[in-house]
Amino acid sequence: MATTAVAAYQPKPSKGFDDVIIIGGGLAGLFCALKLAPRAVTVLAAAPIGRGASSAWAQAGIAAAVGPGDTVDKHVTDTIIAGDGIVDEDVIRMMATEASARIHDLLEFGVPFDRDLAGKLSVSREAAHSESRIVRVRGDMAGRAIMEALVAAVRKTPSIRVLEGYVAEELITGNGRVTGVAARDKAGSGEDLHRLNASHVVMATGGVGHLYEVTTNPTEARGGGIGMAARAGARLADMEFVQFHPTAINVGKDPAPLATEALRGHGATLHNSAGERFMLGLHKDAELAPRDVVARGIFAEVKAGRGAFLDCRAAVHDFADEFPTVFGYCTEAGIDPAKEMIPVVPAAHYFMGGIWTDADGRSSLPGFWACGECTSTGAHGANRLASNSLLEAVVFAARIALRLGSEMTGSAPANWQEGSVSSASHLAENDHPNMAALRRTMSPNLGVLRDGDGMRDALRTILDLARNSHSARFDNVITTAKLIAVAALNRLESRGGHFRTDFPEESPDWKRRTLLTLEQANAIVPDLLETDR
Numbered sequence: 001m002a003t004t005a006v007a008a009y010q011p012k013p014s015k016g017f018d019d020v021i022i023i024g025g026g027l028a029g030l031f032c033a034l035k036l037a038p039r040a041v042t043v044l045a046a047a048p049i050g051r052g053a054s055s056a057w058a059q060a061g062i063a064a065a066v067g068p069g070d071t072v073d074k075h076v077t078d079t080i081i082a083g084d085g086i087v088d089e090d091v092i093r094m095m096a097t098e099a100s101a102r103i104h105d106l107l108e109f110g111v112p113f114d115r116d117l118a119g120k121l122s123v124s125r126e127a128a129h130s131e132s133r134i135v136r137v138r139g140d141m142a143g144r145a146i147m148e149a150l151v152a153a154v155r156k157t158p159s160i161r162v163l164e165g166y167v168a169e170e171l172i173t174g175n176g177r178v179t180g181v182a183a184r185d186k187a188g189s190g191e192d193l194h195r196l197n198a199s200h201v202v203m204a205t206g207g208v209g210h211l212y213e214v215t216t217n218p219t220e221a222r223g224g225g226i227g228m229a230a231r232a233g234a235r236l237a238d239m240e241f242v243q244f245h246p247t248a249i250n251v252g253k254d255p256a257p258l259a260t261e262a263l264r265g266h267g268a269t270l271h272n273s274a275g276e277r278f279m280l281g282l283h284k285d286a287e288l289a290p291r292d293v294v295a296r297g298i299f300a301e302v303k304a305g306r307g308a309f310l311d312c313r314a315a316v317h318d319f320a321d322e323f324p325t326v327f328g329y330c331t332e333a334g335i336d337p338a339k340e341m342i343p344v345v346p347a348a349h350y351f352m353g354g355i356w357t358d359a360d361g362r363s364s365l366p367g368f369w370a371c372g373e374c375t376s377t378g379a380h381g382a383n384r385l386a387s388n389s390l391l392e393a394v395v396f397a398a399r400i401a402l403r404l405g406s407e408m409t410g411s412a413p414a415n416w417q418e419g420s421v422s423s424a425s426h427l428a429e430n431d432h433p434n435m436a437a438l439r440r441t442m443s444p445n446l447g448v449l450r451d452g453d454g455m456r457d458a459l460r461t462i463l464d465l466a467r468n469s470h471s472a473r474f475d476n477v478i479t480t481a482k483l484i485a486v487a488a489l490n491r492l493e494s495r496g497g498h499f500r501t502d503f504p505e506e507s508p509d510w511k512r513r514t515l516l517t518l519e520q521a522n523a524i525v526p527d528l529l530e531t532d533r
Contacts, residue, residue, distance in 0.1 A: 018042045019408045023168045024204030025049035028372025028393040030150040035401035038159045044166040050151040061136035063387040064099035067123035070131040072096045082128045082290050083381020084496040085511045091378045095395045102394040110149040125265045126386040127288040134387045140260045140325040169472040171232040177366035207373035212348035213443040216248050216258045223480030225374045229355045230479050230518040235364035237376035237515050239487035241352035241497045243384050244448050246294035248347035256347045257329035261386050267315035272306040292383045292497050295346040299448040309341035346448050352380045361400035371396040382496020434465045451502045459485040486521040487514050489528045
């Protein structure tokens with residue numbers, strides 16, 4: 001995304017209050033701020049708004065039943081099937097029902113969704129969808145286009161104060177509720193820890209992909225916001241469910257570039273080095289099977305040394321025009337996707353777990369709300385349906401704004417101080433020295449395939465890294481990793497994105513969501529580490 005000039009404000013060291021502080025400058029955070037306008041809001045962003053956001057990298061688009069023949073009921077049914085038995089039907093029905101309204105909000109903010117010759121929204125099909133319902137921008141540029149439009153809208157909205165380069169480290173609590181945020185400036189390297197008080201705090205910090213060595217997520221997506229919420233006492237849900245995108249482009253990059261699922265929706269096929277189309281024997285829908293099934297199929301081929309390759313040669317006629325983002329990734333790697341197959345590998349992509357919220361985005365802590373990938377609303381179950389992620393972000397951001405609108409005082413923030421407009425530069429987030437060790441532990445032991453022995457080894461390593469942490473930011477990250485390991489060890493079955501080779505079947509006893517707090521997780525760690533469990 002091109003660098004743009006944005007307003008940078010510095011807070012006064014006052015004891016005043018903001019009505020709302022939103023932590024996170026991605027899709028969910030910016031959309032919530034815009035929907036709250038003209039009420040005053042402060043957005044804390046670790047990097048320039050729109051940068052470091054997984055949403056900006058999303059290629060496919062937003063799922064919405066707006067095409068001919070499609071219905072909300074069909075969208076709900078597809079989501080429930082993909083979610084492998086633990087989707088909250090009330091939540092996904094609400095999301096699917098409100099999808100059209102949120103698409104029109106995005107159009108009003110300037111998102112240039114593709115249209116047909118009659119001016120109607122164009123829709124495409126993706127894996128596990130029974131209908132064409134993915135609203136896109138130029139094939140694979142939806143995330144980037146959406147974020148560019150929202151950043152521009154935020155810049156033009158005077159009620160939104162943006163503090164760029166501010167990394168939240170701790171939720172401030174008092175009198176039984178969240179009352180603010182402690183954040184460090186200069187991309188988290190500042191010496192001073194700023195105390196920013198608020199009537200309400202909204203967490204929108206994204207997912208956990210960068211906990212893994214192979215991921216499609218930006219560096220900032222390491223679960224810090226989730227761990228921060230857990231350390232404050234918030235309830236978490238479904239922490240064992242990590243989705244691995246089947247077709248990251250396997251060219252040794254970190255993060256790994258993504259070959260959008262829409263390519264398989266267009267007819268691209270998967271082959272191993274022997275030319276075998278291996279998905280045909282694994283699922284009736286072959287390449288269009290749910291993501292967890294395709295990821296395991298590709299993982300098996302790669303692990304066996306045969307490799308996996310996406311063949312788009314017959315499916316895509318004008319690659320540079322139809323899928324410019326993927327075409328650019330391939331060209332950069334020296335691959336001509338019109339003539340060659342694309343090497344692919346599963347990569348950590350999306351987190352179904354996170355901060356538990358109700359249907360309005362309220363967490364278990366008074367004064368604390370959450371939206372986007374850092375949450376677990378029940379909409380995705382054990383395995384997210386493709387393109388429901390951006391939908392969830394905007395639906396819950398709007399619902400939070402609606403509820404907060406009736407609870408805010410409407411007064412301007414007491415710690416408001418305007419600054420000058422400056423050129424935004426990339427604010428890199430420095431890795432903690434133990435981060436590489438954590439990623440090396442998570443990938444083999446809590447990845448596409450898992451077993452009890454490997455997960456116990458991972459948990460022991462995580463506990464050692466936690467004891468040796470001397471950083472509040474790493475404390476948040478390692479807390480999230482620990483919760484993933486605890487939840488995964490505790491679920492004695494395979495379901496959706498959580499596949500255990502020692503418990504390969506689904507169990508009716510586990511057809512339910514996992515709810516826990518950090519205190520509860522800590523209490524069961526000794527039992528989980530027993531090898532004869």
